[in-house]
Amino acid sequence: MEGVDFLAPERNKAQFDVEEMKIVWAGSREAFEVSDRMSRLVASDPVFRKDNRPMLGRKELFKNTLRKAAHAWKRIIELRLTEEEASRLRFYVDEPAFTDLHWGMFIPAIKGQGTEEQQQQWLPLAYKMQIIGCYAQTELGHGSNVQGLETTATFDPQTDEFVINSPTLTSSKWWPGGLGKVSTHAAVYARLITDGQDQGVHGFIVQLRSLDDHLPLPGITIGDIGMKFGNGAYNSMDNGVLRFDNVRIPRNQMLMRVLQVTREGKCVQSNVPRQLVYGTMVYVRQSIVSDASCALSRAVCIATRYSAVRRQFGSHNGGLETQVIDYKTQQARLFPLLASAYAFRFVGEWLKWLYMDVTRRLQANDFSTLPEAHACTAGLKSLTTSVTADGIEECRKLCGGHGYLCSSGLPELFAVYVPTCTYEGDNVVLLLQVARHLMKTVSQLGSGKKPVGTTAYMGRVEHLMQCRSDVQKAEDWLKPNVVLEAFEARAARMAVACAQALSKFANPEEGFQQLSADLVEAAVAHCQLIVVSKFLEKLQQDIPGKGVKQQLQILCSIYALFLVHKNLGDFLSTGCITAKQGSLGNEQLRSLYSQVRPNAIALVDAFNYTDHYLGSALGRYNGNVYPTLYEEAWKDPLNDSVVPDGYQEYVRPMLKQQLRNARL
C-alpha cells in the first residue's frame, strides 16, 4: 500500500495551480520555504513523535514535553536557526509548553514594560534561556478584570524593596502556563502600594525557584493546577498556582517603563505613553487570529480528506457507495469552514500590517487610530477563535464516529484549542468592548469627527440606512459591491438601532447593561463585515497562478453568502435585503458548493501540512485511512494483554456467580 495515493483521482480534478496556492496561503515564497523546511525537520525527528500523547499519564506526558522542549532548543542552537525559523519549528512541534510563555509573554513583557536598563539586565539571560519566565497575572478569583487583582506589592522604603503578598485564597495566582513546574522567574502583576496608597496594578519580575536546585524560594508556594480538557492536549503545560508570603524583591525589579517608584517611594510617571500597552495587545491578538486560521484549516484538512475517502449509502447494483463529500449536507457544513479558514488567513495577514501601522504611528506619537485598531483586533480575536473552536468540533462530527477516536487527531485539536476563546480576553467581554467603540463612533457621527479604518463605512451611514440591495438573480450575489453594501448596511443599521435604544435610558451604563445581548450581536455583524471586506480587498491584488484567484473568489463568495444565510434574521429585520434576495443567495451558495467540490482536496493540500503535523489517521495525505486506523488501535495499552487486568478479580467472579465472596 505504501506509496499508493488513494486521493490521486481527487487531486487530478483540481482546476488550479496548487503550488501557487501554497505561496498565497503562506503569505510569501520565503514564508512558505521556511515553513516547509521546518515542518519537515520536525516530522523527520523521532523525538518529536506525538502519536502516543493521548495514552501517556500526566507525569510521562510532561516529562516528554520537557524532553521535546530541550531537544528543540538544542536543534535551534545547532542549526543556528533565525528567530523566525525557531518560531516555526516550535509551531510544528505542536505541543503546548513553558517555552510558549517564555517567548510569547515573559520576554515581550520585559521588552514592552521594562526600562532600557531592565531590558539590558534581563533580556540576554532570557534569550539564552539561562532563566525561564512566565506571565503571572490571573488569580483564582480574578480573570477578565485585571483591576480586580488582589496580590499586593508594597514598597518598603526602609529596605528599598517591594513586599509581594497573597492576602487571600482568591488572590492566588492561577493559570499561568509554565509556572507550575518549570519557570525560574515570573512577570507578576500586583497592586502597587506606596505609602499606604493603592497605585493600581503593575508588573514585577520575581524569581520563583533557585537556579541551583530548582526548589521554590522562601515564602513561595507553587504547584500545578491539575488536569485540563482532553487527553494529551494542554496537559503538557504546567499551568500553575502561586502564593506569596511576603516575598521581598529589590525595587529595580518593578517594570518601570511607564511608572517609576523612586528611592523615596514616590511614583513618577515617565514620558512614555501609556497607550503602548495597547500596541502589545494588538500584537498578541493578531497572532491569535493567525493561529485561528491554522487550527481551523488543520481540522478542515482532516475532514475534507476523510470525506473524500469515506463512502456511505447510495450504492446501486453493488457498486461503490457515494463519497460522503458529494452529499450536499456535508458540503453545506464543510465548505463554509474551508472558506472561513482562508478568510481568517487573509484577515490575519492584514492584521499584521495593521500592527506595523499602529507601531509606526505610536513611534510618531500619533494615537489617533489606536482605539479603532484596538477594537478591531479585539473583535477579530473573538470572532475567529469562536468560529474556529466550533468549527473544529463540527469537523469532528463531519468525520462520523471515527472522529471521536484520538487517532483522528480532532479531539486533541479541539481540547487544545478551546481555551483560546477565554484567554487574552474572554470572547464575549471583547465583543462588548467592540460594541462600546461602535456606540461611541455612532454618537460622534454628527460631530464632524470622521470614523477611521474599519469603521470608515459609518461615515456613509445616511446612505447605508436607506439603501436597498439590487440583487435580482442569484449571480448578482457574486458582485463584490453588492455583498459589501449588504454587510455594511446590516452592520450600520444594527449599530444605529442599538444606539437609538440606548438613548432611551436615562443612565447610559444601565442601558448598556440591559441591551448587552443586542450589542454583542451588533459587534459580531461589524466583525463579520471586516473579514468579508478584507477578503474582497485581497482579491483586488494581483494573484498569480493558474486558477488561483478564481478559487479564492469562489471561497470569498461562499464565506459571505454562508453568513448571509446563517444570519438571515439580521439582514431581513434591518431591511437590508428581501426574503427573495436571501433565497437567491442560498441558491447561489448551492452552485458555489458544486464549484468547490472538485477543488476541495487541492484546496486543503495548499495548507502544506505534513502527516506528522496533522496527526490524524483520517487526514492522511495518501488517503490510506482504514489500515492506519486499524494499526493505531493496537497501540492502546489495553491491548498489551488479551485478558484485561481486573478480569480475575472483577469479571470472573461475576460470570461464575461468586461475587458474594469477592473482595472488591
Add this chain to the structure above:
Amino acid sequence: MEGVDFLAPERNKAQFDVEEMKIVWAGSREAFEVSDRMSRLVASDPVFRKDNRPMLGRKELFKNTLRKAAHAWKRIIELRLTEEEASRLRFYVDEPAFTDLHWGMFIPAIKGQGTEEQQQQWLPLAYKMQIIGCYAQTELGHGSNVQGLETTATFDPQTDEFVINSPTLTSSKWWPGGLGKVSTHAAVYARLITDGQDQGVHGFIVQLRSLDDHLPLPGITIGDIGMKFGNGAYNSMDNGVLRFDNVRIPRNQMLMRVLQVTREGKCVQSNVPRQLVYGTMVYVRQSIVSDASCALSRAVCIATRYSAVRRQFGSHNGGLETQVIDYKTQQARLFPLLASAYAFRFVGEWLKWLYMDVTRRLQANDFSTLPEAHACTAGLKSLTTSVTADGIEECRKLCGGHGYLCSSGLPELFAVYVPTCTYEGDNVVLLLQVARHLMKTVSQLGSGKKPVGTTAYMGRVEHLMQCRSDVQKAEDWLKPNVVLEAFEARAARMAVACAQALSKFANPEEGFQQLSADLVEAAVAHCQLIVVSKFLEKLQQDIPGKGVKQQLQILCSIYALFLVHKNLGDFLSTGCITAKQGSLGNEQLRSLYSQVRPNAIALVDAFNYTDHYLGSALGRYNGNVYPTLYEEAWKDPLNDSVVPDGYQEYVRPMLKQQLRNARL
C-alpha cells in the same frame, strides 16, 4: 467552612416550592424517591469515587471500571434492587461500562429479535450475568448504512451451521462497546447467505471468549480500538474491534423471530411483523432524549451555581464585584439552556407515553401511527442531542477559564456526551429521515389522508400558509396560541417551500439530494415545534406546588422566544411574523430573563443532583468553590514532587547552557 451555605441568599430568593418542582422534574413522587435513594447510595460509597478519573492511565481507569461494575452488581444483588432501582443505580455510578451494552442493547436484541425458545435459552444467562453480551453491528468502513455491512454469515447445510466471516479489513466490527475486553458473547449483524443468495442483514448470537479463561475462541481476533475524546470520559468503555476467520455457530443462534432459516437452508418469513424493529428504535431513542435532559441539566446546574458565586467587574467604591449571573450576556446564554433542559425533560416524558402507545398498537397489529412515531423520535433524538452537546460546551465557556479544568466536571461531561450525536443514527441522517416523512406528508395532503400525531398541524396547512401573527405588544408573546401558531406556520411553510422546490426536479431523488440542506432546516423547524407544543401541553396539566407552574410558564416562553430570536431568518423569510414582532419577542425575552434570575439557583436545585453526581468543584451545592478548586489542584500527580521528573535531564542542562552534551 464546612456546613456554610454560600448560596443560601440565592435560595432564599426563590419564588416557588423547590420540593414540588423536584417531583415535577422526576416525573412522579415514586420516581423521585427511587432516584433520590439511589443517588445517595452511590454518593456515599467510596468504591464509586470518581474525582480521580481524569488522572488515571487507560489500564488503571479500565480496571477501576471493572471494579465499579462488579461492586454495583454485588450491591444490586445484596439489596435485592428492582430493575428500576438497579437502572437508576447504574445511572448515578456515571461511568460508561460494558454493562450499558449488556443491559441496553444485547438483552433487548434477544428480546426483540429472538424466538421464544431463544429467549428462554439466552435471557436467564444474561439476566444473571453468567454471560456478558454486546451489540456488534457497525464496521470499520460502515456506520450509518446498515445495508452496507460486509460481514457474512453463510449457511452450511452440511453441518447445519452458519459460517461467520470478515472478508475485508473494512468489514472488521468496530466500535461496539464492551466488545474490546469484556464481552463473552455478541449479537453480531451480518449478511445472511443461503444457497449463494444474499438475504440481507440479520442478527446472530456468537460466543467470543471462553467462559473458562476468557481467551478469544478460535478464529476470533479481538481488541480495543484505542483512546477516545477526553480524559476519563468514555475511555472506561472497551469499544472494540472484531474479526472473524470463518467462525462456525449452530443454526439456532441466528435471531429468527422475523426470518427463519430451515434445516434445509430455506428462508421462511414468520408472521411477526417486520415493523417490530421500529418499536425498539422508538424505545432506544426516547431514552436518549431523556438522557439529553439529564446531561444538559447537569451542565446548566454547574454553570448556574458558579455564575452566582463568581464575581467580575462592576465593583464600586471597593465593594464586591457583580455576580456574573447578573450580566445580561450571561443570562442570554444560560437561561435558554436552563429552559431547554426542562423542555427536553417534558418532551422525553411524552416520548415515553408515545412508546407505550406504539407498543399497544403494534400488539393490535395497528401500524398506522408507526411512520409518524418513528420520524418524530428520530427528529427529537437529533434535536435534543445536538443542542445538549453544544449546550454543555456553552456552559463550560460560561464558567470562564475554570471551566477548562477537569475539576469543573464539564470537559468530561462534554467528551462523554458528544458521541450521542453520532450513535443510534447520525443526527443529520436522522433529520433527512424526518424531512422525507414531512415531504411525504405534504404530498399526501390533497389525497384526503389526514396527517396524524405531531404532523396533525399539517392538516391546517391552508390556514397556516396565510395566517399572520397578531402580536402587537411584547406581552402578546406570552399567549400559548400565539407562540404555537407562529411555530406551526413556520414549520408548515418551510416544508411546503421544500416540497414546491422538489417538484421542479424531474428526478425526485436528485432533487432531494440537491435540496438536502434546506430539507434539514425544515426538519429542525418541525422538531422545534414538537418540543414547544409538548411543553405547552404540559402546562395545561394540573401542576401543584406554590409558584411551580408559573416558573414553568416562564421557562416555556423563554424556550420558545429564544428559538424565535435564534431562527429569526426562518420566521421572517416565511412571513410568519414581522420584523417589529420579532423585536417585541426579543424585548419580552429580556423581561423573562429578569423573572428567572431570582429563581435560577432553585430551578437547578430541583434537579436534585448530589455533589458526587455533578462531580464539579464549580457546581458545589454550597457554593464553596474556590477552596474546593484549590484542594483539587494538589491531587494532580505532577504535584507528587516539588521538582518535576525530567528537570535534571532536560531543564537543568538548558538553564546551565550544557545542552550540547546532554543526551536527549
